[in-house]
Amino acid sequence: MSFQDLSLAEQLTVARRGTAYFAQRLAELTDEQLYEPTALDGWSRAHLVAHVGYNAAALCRLMDWAASGVQTPMYASAEQRGREIAEGATLSAAALRNLFDHTVARLDEKWRNLPASAWDAQVRTAQGRLVPVSETAWMRTREVWIHAVDLGNGGRFGDFPDVVLDSLLTDIVGMWQKKDLGAGLMLEVDGRAPIAVQPDSTVSEKIGGSLASLVRWAAGRGAVGVSAGGEVPEPPRWL
Template sequence: MDFAALPLPERLLITQRGTAFFARRLSELTDDELDGDTLLPGWTRRHLVAHVGYNAAALCRLLDWASSGVETPMYESAEQRGREIDEGATLPPAAIRNLFTHTAARLAERWRSMPASAWDSLVRTAQGRTVPASETAWMRTREVWIHAVDLGNGGRFGEFPDVVLDGVLADVVTLWRARDRGAGLSLCVDGRPSIEIQASEPTTTSVSGPLAAVVRWATGRGAVGVDIKGEETSPAWL
């Protein structure tokens, strides 16, 4: 199932469902628990919530670029992005929660008010890719669904819509291939043909299981519900 092939309103609905999924997980955490670790090494929940909040603000800048034609990068630099997250993580708990809520609402409003002609306008992501403004729906979708799991308080890949799981897996495989990673790796989702990451290499590691479990492993969130023959750790993809 291809996320990009869905009508834009459906894509935005899935994005908003992901935002609600993240918001539920966040609401279940006490203020003290915001100091706890996430599934991302070196980041507390404070860092993660700040990151997700500032990501929404950065996507608003891309939508402003698409609407006005005036170049407005997501971030001034990678260093500025990192400082922003570190500083955001020091905010009081109520302010961190408000950062997420308010920036998510602002992004939703930007999408609602986008001129129809602006959705095809080209903008540049923080990774340097040139994409249409409509790509912001997928960029945010991937962000909120995966990071809801990263909060580490019960979110599961099995709660994702299949179209999100398929999109994440496609992104991971594409990036592995582009960066020449995953030699000898074969992914075997139940009921589907296997995916050979580097087809020219003989298989040395196979990972098989349900779609959600394979995606969890592929994104580096652990081996839960998969059968692994070979290397236990997935290659880095970001």
């Protein structure tokens, strides 16, 4: 089952579960640990928390767009988004925690109060895609579950609901295909039919493992629990 097969109420529940999972990981960090580096190039945990907080604020703007019909883009520009995160990473620990809590509450309030008739309204993502505003549930789900792992204090892909893992793998493989990446790559998820990333290419590399391990590898978060014919290669770039 994919995320899109769920009802809207179920989708929002999964997003809220992911938010709670991120919040738990965040609460377990000391203020000092917030400024330690992560595995994401050039980002501390403070950058990550600022990003997740400002992402919620950006999704609020899409919700406002759907509610009012007035175009309110997620970000004025890519530069503005980057500047916002960089400046957010300099906030005090208390301010960062408040940013996360406040923007989470705002987004949840907008999800609760959007009229049923507005959920199909078309809005534009930061990448320029036109999508129904209901897509914000998946956009947020992806952010909070993956970045909870990126905090580096105990989050695991193995904790994700299967519907999130399945949908992440579909997204990642779809992006590789769109970018014409991954020729010759075959993914072998335990207990499932293999997935040829580029079906018309000759298979030259097989990567196998559990669903959680393969999604972790495909998302660029390490090769723990996956196997290949030799050394496990780096995955194609996803985002």
